[in-house]
Amino acid sequence: MICPECKTEQDFADGRCAACGAASAVRCPKCRGWVAKGEKFCSACGAKIPSRADRIRAAHRSKERQETQHNVNRGRRWMLVVAVLTLFGGVFSYFSGMSEVDKQLREADTAFSGMTPAERDARLKEELGMTWQEVIDHDRGMVTFQMAALVGLGVIFIGLWWWAQTNAFAAALIALLLYGTVMLVSALIDPASLLKGIVVKVVIMVALSSAVSAGYRQRSQVRRRAA
């Protein structure tokens, strides 16, 4: 190999030229042979020899990847927060809803106290299209259904949190769209609910948006490396 310092054909025992002693060779990262400094590729195996600029760029990219991974992990934690809040919301809504329904049924029962069951059913059928037993089943069914819907949503968010390990972008995008939709639906059912915990809702929307961005950045970094 020709020493880039003294320009003579020399042996490189430990990366130093046997004639001038200059540290003018580096190890090939692939075949571990000696390559003269300044050469871009190993002439024995064709591997790329990283230059100083390459090493700085690689360190910078590695830092970028770490930051992105950190942001992706933060996004995943927010998905878990949404899942836990939704599950708790489901359980809470069940117990508070059931006690509210029982209270309303007791009040209705008092209002109908002078009537026979047949008269009561006839009047309810006229007003609501349901018998007394159907009203009870319907109201309790609605509460159970709401609880089941919220628990189902909580389970979906847990699934997204899990999926974000392997596909952070897709999971975060679905979480963002789903959360925004759920907020809107609950506002349509009860407009006053929109303002309840508005700060937390806005924080979650922002966190999920940045999770989408972090997920996409992570995906782009992988693709850029491949390119």
Place this chain on the structure above:
Amino acid sequence: MDPAEPAPPASPDCISCGRPLKPEAAFCSACGHRRGDPPVDRAALVQAKVRKLQRIESGWVGIRSLIAIYFCLLGGAALTSVLGKATDDFTAEAAGSGIIAFIVVIAALRHRRELAECSRTAGFGWKGYAGIVVASLAIVFVVHTYVHGLDRLFKLRMESELNPFSGRHPAWAFLLYAAAPALFEELGFRGVMFGLLRRSLDAREAILLSAIAFGILHLSVPMLITHVPLGLYLGWLRHRSGSLYPSMVAHFLHNGLVVAGGTWNLWPGS
């Protein structure tokens, strides 16, 4: 070639970058080209890399557009729901269809490049379309069974989502519940959104994400169980055929059969 003939001498210069090659080198130390390989078109390689990086950038722009379109459609669905409480079903549904159509048409004009290819071809032959017709019957039967099962499980006495408008000709129900969604939802979800997702995602992910967006935009948690698989099926049709029309036909048949079932009590348990 005569085996006795000596091999031609190895080229002294790299045929890819033109730098001198060392006699014992198997690779050029300047460009990494293997001795003896045909020359590499470096300009084409650089162009391919630039194109790939441009695709990554345009992919992110596509995702942002998709989120914007989704939330516009969500606003439209919310407005329809508010109108439904303030007016009668027919007015709300007609206004809602108008709003969704307006948003989708604006999005389609803005992203017409995503629609150029899939709107030019029929996708399937007659056998494919016949398969869609048969599949629609099976799908509607499963959906109907699920909705009635849910109704009975929670004793909700839910009214069917696609009941005919009272006092109006059934053609209105077919127009607003079957034709309009088949046209505009397909243009929106399987046309624009699928195209925007495909800029940066592979087909499987694009089908899944457009199906989930389609499912959750119907604003009903129990309907997620039916609409996400339906969206997967419609997305698969779009991908498999490379055309928008098979998914439009499948969507029209599905909604049309549900409307027909509600109008003429065709389904068991109606």
